[in-house]
Amino acid sequence: MDYQRLTIRGISYSQTQSGAYALLLEHEESNVKLPVVIGNYEAQAISLGLEKDIHPPRPLTHDLFTKFVVSANFSLVSVIIYQIVDGVFFSNLNFKNNITAEELILDARTSDAVAMAVRFNAPIYTTPQVLSEAGILLELEEPTAEENFDNAANEGDLTSLPMEDLQKLLEDAVKEEDFDAAMEIQNEIKRRNKKIE
Template identity: 45%
Template sequence: MNLIKLNIIGLSYSQFKSGAYALFLEEDNGLKKLSIVIGACEAQAIAIGLDKNIISPRPLTHDLFSSIADKSDLLLDKVIIHKLEKGIFFSSITFFNKTSNKSFLVDARTSDAIAIAIRFNAPIYTYKTILEKANDYLKEDKKESEEKNTHTELGVENTKIKQTAIIHLEELEKKLANAIQNEDYELAAKIRDQIKKINK
């Protein structure tokens, strides 16, 4: 089966699972999307990996793994989301050993695989059947959300944070510094986006 390349387009709080996050990906042409429910730690790792302006005071687990792999002459070739069962995605990571010139597969949780792939700038793929199935799940979730009149949804196509009040720039900068100090990097990213809007 032909592989379909996926791009990360958004990360938000999950509407359907308390304490969890939703990671959104779409195919290259943007026609089909999928949503993956991930934990807070993995969401933090992905957010930091995507935003080069946020620097962790100490290396996270995925950063440590990436450093070890790099020192061991391992390249992350690609991540493949190869299975979707009962709403759970299954993935594998393909590594290439530069010393032996051989590739090998490693089974991994999809959230971990993506967090590591970001650090290697490695592509993420899936198959047509999985993308179609995941897209159906996403449509069902969106319909359910609309029926419940959910007002906290962050759009898939537009992940801008909805501001509920106008906050002074200095207050935002203090909140940003505090969020970084507390290692709440997703909150820091949201605050930074608000600062950018004010500065425009």
């Protein structure tokens, strides 16, 4: 099958569902976005997987499963988002044994599959059908995240903003795909978190 490769463009707080987040995946060639609604725990699991330098004191479920997979001499080769039914995405984890080359395919929630993919640096794919059914092409106007970031910078540097405001600015920056602002805000959040530890 002609699979389409996706990249993670960001995670933002869902404007439509309370307590939920939107994982934004993007087709590399067409820039079509695939929004996947995920829960708070799943958003945290994916975010921690993306942040390679942050290690929780105790292993989270996805970290524990990753360790088990590696101990069993398997690697995650790819994640395939193969179907969408009534707004629910279905995914497979494709494993391969490093010694015997045996292949193992496991069904998984898409949020869990992506959380595992970031831990293994495995590619994420979908089918053209899923992309055409659920994909959207976002045409953004002037990025409000950049304006918010500029306002914060003009009123005083980021160090003067409360952590809650920084988190909101970061969510806006990711949503608006202003990754320069997001990086600077994230660095300030990391700096503060290191002080707390």
